[in-house]
Amino acid sequence: MTTSLNETVDALLDTYDRADAVVADLLCDRHDADAVAFTFVAADLSAHDMTYGELADTSRRLATVLAARGVTRGDRVAVLMGRRRELVTTLLAIWRLGAVHVPLFTAFATGAIRTRLDGAGAGIVVTEPSQRAKLDSSVGVDVLEVGAELDRLVESSPPLASSAAVGGDGPMVMLFTSGTTGSPKGVLVPTRALAAFHSYMHFGLDVTEDDVFWNAADPGWAYGLYYGVLGPLACGRRNLLLDAGFTPESTIATIKRFGVTNFAGAPTIYRALSKCGRIDGISLRRASSAGEPLTPDVVDWAAGALGVEVRDHYGQTELGMVISNAWNDAMAEPLRPGSMGKPLPGYQAGIVDGQIAVDVSHSPLLWFAGYHDAPERTAERFTADGRWYRTADTGRVDDDGFFYFTARDDDVILAAGYRIGPTDVESVIITHPSVVDVAVVGNPDPEGVRGEIIEAFVVPAEGVQAGDELAAQIRQLVRDDYSAHAYPRSVRFVDALPRTPSGKIQRFLLRQR
Template sequence: MFDALTVREPLAPAVLLCDRHPADSVAFTVIEQDLSATDLTYGELQESSERAAAALARLGVRRGDRVATLMGKSGNLVTVLLGLWRLGAVHVPLFTAFATPAISVRLSTSGARVVVADGNQLDKVVPLVSELGLTVLASGPAPDSAPEIPDWEQLLSAEQAGMPAVVLNPEDLLVEIFTSGTTGAPKGVPVPMQALEAFSAYFHHGLDVQEQDVFWNAADPGWAYGLYYGILAPLAAGRRNLLLRGGFSAKLCWQVLERFGVTNFAAAPTIFRSLRAEAPDGVGPLALQRASSAGEPLDAETIEWATRCLGTAVRDHYGQTEMGMCIVNGWEETVSREIRPGSMGHALPGYRTEVLALEEDTAAAPGEKGRVAIDVPASPLMWFRGYTDNPEKTAERYSSDGRWYFTGDTGARDADGYTYFSARDDDVIIMAGYRIGPFEVESVLATHPEVAESAVIGVPDELRGERLEAYVVLRSGTGSPELAAELQQLVKTQYAAHAYPRAVHFVDELPKTPSGKLQRFLLRASRSASESEPPVNA
């Protein structure tokens, strides 16, 4: 039976997420790279989060303050989050692959003044201490270059348990997470307490995580899917999730699935494709009963392979940072329907979705492409109200009467109500489930003295779904492999290690409208239509 959360009156987030569950129940199993594991119970998390709240309060953190984490999956991460939510502070997640400039933008925009970072991430934030007035705490051993950074675990050990949890209104914030778009800086998405209802609904109807399940959401908590459904939703439901520390590999993923008897698995399509590409010989029968994918469309070949080799189909789900998952091929028996390859499924209970005609706010005919939209008044789980301090970008997401929220994606709906993803109507690139705004990469490329302008596009990639390629106009001269490598390294160090262009094309000019607007869609069309001059690769 679905124990629905009610977050429509003032409540304490720590009670919802931690304190209300049996103290001896396991909340998370933290798995190391050697497959050793440690269980964290709700009782242990309540005690450690009370001390974490006391430590943060001693640093001056108060209700509504922003606290950022630059941390991988770990028990320390969960303790930090529960501690700051116990105070009513707001979590700002930072992806560990980000470089210092990308981190700086998110910290300065959110106003975060406290950052908890893994020891191997400290070198990225220490240079920002004076510039942004930061207090930085080290989770794990600090490098020699950061000898004076306070140790988070030592701060915890100095505090006593017993810090009470503040009571928040439904509209008070738990998280401020950033999402990238076509132009401009990343946009802050405020996530209020009431969003827990929506996260719990997907956790139940979409993923169907049951009490006896061994659940594993493999997504990174620096991004929405990993945070919403790997941390928040399992805590709210009192279900255990596995947290695999360190880097991903297909071999290790296979080992975790087998060793820990995972029965319910959620991950990006890239992970399923990696498992398919590196399937080991002689792997034992898996316990897997349900598998789910999100972040980008799932191809039919992977669905067929999973059914045959994993013992279960992979059901595709659709959502956004701004709302979580809203269209699903749900596993729970009351919403489960046949899988139609290429389809995102049907609206999650609590949402009403529609495919609108491209030129007007009326339903498109079955099979016709249109704008995927949410009927806001008819969707009680719709919690997004707008980007932080960005009314212009917020207005772009809504119809003039406020009824429709436009996802920015196009799709089609068949006569049976199945929704099919077609394309994004902006230029955001989704690579291995990560949303990458081309503007951020282009802004980094523009800092190179030889670059006059550039355009970054997504190109189909069998493993990642999409990969980045850059088209670069130089101020003078011609491109070279050495310059291409230099530009790739520049993006790695100034934006994010995962978001560098896999190929660099040096061109004389970029396609633009008469008003000068970049037409990335023409580059994509040209790239897919012909194998022209090869890129200059590093």
């Protein structure tokens, strides 16, 4: 079996890691022109399909337009758009020219946009009318706005004659980390990373030809871009793109309306759905989660409410997905509570300096080489001998090779000599019926005795009286269900938790309060 898995990895690398690799060919032109590439879904659930043939023709014409504005191979082109037809057309046009896509999330304000534009050295932004106002004169780049005028220009332009070859090492995306622990860092994604994305679609998510696949993550961030756009295009699988804000009701309605059988999303989505109780009328075959660890209450709820268990997967912007409770029959194993699974084919992982780490020399699908223009921050990630990439996430591995996430390395709480992972405590607190969201951090002990004390920031359910009584219940719940040494000595009730736009808790902001 291992030989077969390795042969699959080798075949993917032979496809994507070539000196003459052309991104547009790999993602679009080699597929059946009549096959559906994406289904675009509006807020009212009306929808329209885009075939590979349509994507190829429109992107070729838009590439001609971009070339006329001076875009050429290696240029950084930022895109500030929602999940609409023009988004994927623009991305393919950028890659046809051998240029580099810089994703901008639509929830960003001007300051966050400017940080990424400056960091990438982007000279042009393609945007939609609803986002245009964010690109004021202080941003200082050329702006191309989609709409009727651009549509006419694209339709009247000749298709680009040929797409640029950039090779397996040629960059195709410059994505910035989400900033959970500080300022975002630039990550250049090479063409050969498509081998890793394709592999995860096959082994981790088990997206088959018969599936109706929906990755609900936003393509402004890694999981949505890698596995909602790049992965589906690479392996020729359709994905739904819903251009509407998240609500549990709209998510359920979309799954029902389009008969989704393979669903992927962030833990926050599943947590919100779990408050809806049992969900009837859906027929999921696979359900997957990534971004933060799934809490046990969600896992227990899913099997009965969704009719399928939710499998937790682990990765980073710098890596893609590397450890997984894989769905593919060749790798699937029974879930272990709290575990994120085992390394996917093409990776070897371990624990180095207390951190989850990837063995560079024995991980052919590992593509990250370092942060853009940041040698010191890059050096922090690799051991001195260059053998291991350290994720800065602490964890452990059991005797059977299953990995468990503990915390971001700088999120570990050191209280009275104990190392406490915030996720363990959060997993208990969230089971309280009056709690809808929670984050746990360590802050200096004001008495100077314990080093740090555990502080819980709790979002109470609507209509719940948040006060001393509920705080006492939460403390006792942790004592009873986890450990007496790990209960939160401080419980603070808040309206919402600070999260990155991709949904990850920004614990460093909570520690600053």
